[in-house]
Amino acid sequence: MIGTIKDLKIGKGQTVMGWIEKVRDQKSIQFIIIRDRSGKLQITVEKEKLPKIAEIFSSISTDSVISVVGEVVKNDFVKLGGIELIPEKVEIVSRAEVSPIDAESSIDQRLDYRWIDLRDPKKRLIFEAQTYLAKGMRDYCISNGYIEIHNPTIMSNESEGGAGVFEVKYFDKKAFLIQSPQFYKQMAIAAGFEKVFMTTPVYRAEKSFTKHHATEFTGFDIEIANVTGVEDVMKAEEELIHAGLKEVHDRLGERIKAELGVEIVIPTLPFPRITMIEAYKILNEECNYPVEEGDDFDREAEKHLCDYMKKKTGHQFFFVKEYPMAVRAFYSMKKPTGIYSETFDLYYKDVEITSGAQREHRPEQLTENIKKKGVDPKTLQSTYIDFFRYGCPPHGGLGIGLDRLTMYMLDLPSLKETMYVFRGPDRTSP
Amino acid sequence: MIGTIKDLKIGKGQTVMGWIEKVRDQKSIQFIIIRDRSGKLQITVEKEKLPKIAEIFSSISTDSVISVVGEVVKNDFVKLGGIELIPEKVEIVSRAEVSPIDAESSIDQRLDYRWIDLRDPKKRLIFEAQTYLAKGMRDYCISNGYIEIHNPTIMSNESEGGAGVFEVKYFDKKAFLIQSPQFYKQMAIAAGFEKVFMTTPVYRAEKSFTKHHATEFTGFDIEIANVTGVEDVMKAEEELIHAGLKEVHDRLGERIKAELGVEIVIPTLPFPRITMIEAYKILNEECNYPVEEGDDFDREAEKHLCDYMKKKTGHQFFFVKEYPMAVRAFYSMKKPTGIYSETFDLYYKDVEITSGAQREHRPEQLTENIKKKGVDPKTLQSTYIDFFRYGCPPHGGLGIGLDRLTMYMLDLPSLKETMYVFRGPDRTSP
Incomplete structure (x- = not known):
């Protein structure tokens, strides 16, 4: 394997491969900047001494990939690390055509050529950050006794009632893509696994075109047994997110600040939490935004609540817990009395990022819940x-x-910019 | 959250939750064994002293889940850790119906009730082992500068020619499920990511019913840039697998030996490797199994080769490299002269477990390769x-x-026993 720019040593016989960033072709000398993930390098060509190599560089296009053998020498005048490479042998391993996109291109044009769009090191940094975010969360899970499961994504029935599900032609039958790994993680609890986590694609056949909708995206899910209420689940989530953000902060915090202008804050534990009843009170009394007890929040209510909580706590996260059962999924656990449930949403910066709950594990009660949502329990038996x-x-x-989570962590404008390859109602390629 | 059996301390006011494993109901005393992931516990009930609790246990079914508060006392006569719990309060949190499967049930009956089937701690151990296998491989990648990507699994066209692809009804259009993340990981290389890894579902719409076929399974894929031949890719794979097996060995090696009777061997580096030309020679001259140069191997040839290599090297792994281009995918890199290619298969124990290759990165040559395979290059443009x-x-x-990899690592008989939830031509549930 050919070494990287950062691995180069002063001396002869050094080999490197890189992308052409810029060629400055002067009368008697050429300065070529090549780049790889590790950095940039100046190649210096005295035309008279190296006419054949000069000829290659005089006609090479930006983003072509070259392999170079030569001598690395110190030169204090060179900005890029005080070194330059004097080539002996240059080979064009990939000649680039002129790019079909540039800084003026629309997001949809850029997505058509996502592999060119992603060459911007700031965009690559998104995925480096996400790598550590997932690593931090997975390491938290494993060191706390969670088992990783790889759930199927094809299932025989429409998981949560049927709306927004993609249908698959499964030989001579119909099957469906999962909307969440919900059933499979609860199944692991029934199997005695006690604590499980998974990263899995999830699918939503919804014609939504907002900045935070996609038809396929990656879910990071956990499920834990022996809980005594939703508080246990919230504790697991805050610790999980703390571990993920700490990993990103410790590994890439400085680069993210320098390159993206975003500060990764390691959140203090525990996260603030309020009940839904408290939230109604805050909205009615503190925010002058009238809401009825039992209602779900609209986007406006969420914003008021986020503003209030940010001012009051100074924390980037807060939980709202104990939603009315009527606005939550049938698998949620209702509190023994009243209209509320053992459920929560977590808010980050100014938006809701996850939902969680204690589940209904009693089959009779679950059947009742399913009926109340207008679904025939037989379809889920x-x-x-x-x-x-x-x-x-x-x-x-x-x-x-x-x-x-990555999008809000890095203050990115849309999932189209955040996802490696976006999928929406109008986009299934590349 | 309620603590586990292993967390119990000697003294009063201890709380634990567990599954009923066995009730021995004697004249004046009951011995109840409960279990969780951490171990087993004896609960002892003197009937005369605790008539109400005795009544609960006299009618409780196996696999019901109970919550118990009581005093943990030392008792050297008790096999399970020399302790027993004297209950003060018992609550049945989940009453189990009689299990529809038992030790005599067929694999397909067991899969219908996979959550009961998986309660066997030996089966759970498979997923604990797989958790560390993936962790070891991911940690290897991350500490070597790989970026994790989450590729889409829905794509607009049929990736590698069309056979065996599941079709998705994508709003008013057709889309397809990926057969491999091949295109998306190569795209990351074109984006300058240099090294990427992913765990992703992959799909095969094939009516195959062998022990090592599934219609949906989990791929662990990597792709690396700046290679000078297939040797670089093989080196990455042997290090990757070494890291995964070392993690499993170090974390669970003893339990796997005790519970499954399988020795996890950390493979020495480098793995043995032979070229296809050497393999032909071995088969013809050493194994008395005639093969023609240019042919692919049938299963019989593979077996002969595995036997020979095992005897000769004593290693559980070996590579066969430089397959004839004619038997490999169009995206493989052909060697500059002759009929062979920069490709390999890796064998483990007695079976081929992975394929790898240097890719063709030159668009003109790639287009030629695609045409030679009888595919219209326009469909892949x-x-x-x-x-x-x-x-x-x-x-x-x-x-x-x-x-x-998990199946062969643990000497399991079939993917049906290895996968958390198996998917085959006749199985999309639960």
Whole structure:
């Protein structure tokens, strides 16, 4: 394998491969800047001494990839690390055509050529950050006894009632793509796995075109057993996110600040939390935004709440817990009395980023919940309700959209810019 | 969250949750064994002293889940850690119906109730091992500068020619599920990411019913830039697998030996390697198994080769490299002269577990290769060939079936037993 620019040593016989960044072709001398992930390098060509090599560089296009053998020498006048390379042998290993996109291109034009768009080191940094975010979260899970599962993404029935599900032609039958790994992580609890995590694609067949919608994205999900209420699940989530952000901060915090102008804050534990009842009170009394008890929040209410909590706590995160059962999924655990449930949402900066809950593990109650949502329990019997008929401890969990968390962590404008390759209603390529 | 059995301390006021493993109901005393992931515990009930609790246990079913508060006392006569719990309060949190499967059930009956099947700690150990296998491989990647990408699994065209691809109803259009993340990892190389890894579902719409076929499984893939031949890719793979197996060995080697009777061997580096030409020679001259130069191997040839290499090297792994171009995918790099290519397969124990290659990064040559395979290059132009038109370094990579690697690592009989939830032509549930 050919070494990187950062691995070069002073002396002869050095080999390097890189992308042409710029060629400054002067009367008697050429300065060529090449780059790789590790940095940039100046190649200096005295035309009279190296006419054949000079000829190569005089006609080479930007973003072509070259392999060079030569001598690396010190030169204090060179900005790039005080070194330059005097080539002996140059080979064009990939000749670039003129790029079809540039800084003026629209996001959709750029997505058509995503591999060129991503050459900007600032954009690559998004994925370096996401790598450490996932690493921090996975390491937290593993060191706390979680088992990783790789759930299937094809299932025989429409998971949560049918709306927004992609259908797959499965030989001579129909199958569907999962909207979440919900059923499979709860199944692991019924299997006695106690704590599980997964990173999995999830799918939404929804014609939504907002900055935070995609038809396929990556879910980071966990599920834990033996919980005594939603508080246990919230504690797991705050520790998980703390671990992820700490890893990003410690590995890349300075680069992210320098290159993207964003400060990665390691959040203090515990995160602030309020109940839904407290949230109603805050909105009605502190924010002058009238809401009725039992209602879900609209976007405006969320914003008021975020502003209030940010001012009050100075924290980037807060939980709202105990939503009305009526606005949550059938698998949520209702509190023994009243209208509320063992559920929560987590807010980050000014937006809701995850939902979590204790689950209903009692099959009779679950069947009742399903009926109340207008779904026929028979459709979920063998693929879901049956999980709870042969013994299953109380449990709960949550799902984080990894792309959304990355987007808000780095203050990016849209999932189109955040996801490696975006998928939306109008986009299935490249 | 309620603590585990292993966390119990001698004294009063201890709380634990567990599954009923066995109830021995004697005349005046009951011995109840409960279990969780951390171990087993004896609960002892003197019937006369605790008539109400005795009543609960006299009718409780196996696999029901209970929550118990009581006093943990030392008792040297108790096999399970020399302690027992004298209950003060018992609550049945989940009452189990009689299990529909038992030790006599067929694999397909067991898969219908996979969550019960997986309660066997030996089966859970498979996923604990896989968790560390993936962790070891991911940590290797991250500490060597790889970026994790989360590729899409839905694409607009049929990736490698069309056979065996699942079709998705994508709003009013057709889309397809990926057969491998091949295109997306090569795209990362064209984007200058240099080294990437991913864990991703991959799909095969094939009616194959062998022990090592599934319609959906998990791929662990890597791709690296600036390679000078297939040797660089093989080196990456052997280091990757070494790291994964070392992690499994160090964390779980003893348990795996005790519970599954399998020795996890950390393979020495480098793995043995032979060229295809050497393999032909071995088969013809050493194994008395006639093969023609240019042919691919059938299963019988593979077996002969594995036997020979095992005897000769004593190593569990070996590479066969430089396959004839005619038997490899169009994206493989052909050697400059002759019929061979910069490709390899890796064998583990007695079976081929991964394929890898240097890729063809020159768009003209790639187009030629595609034509030779009888595919119209136009169908792959904007979603693949174009990646290489705007500058792209030489590169290569490989894909490992994580489930298959786990299966062979633990000497399991079939993917149905290895995968968390198996997917085959006749199985999309639970």
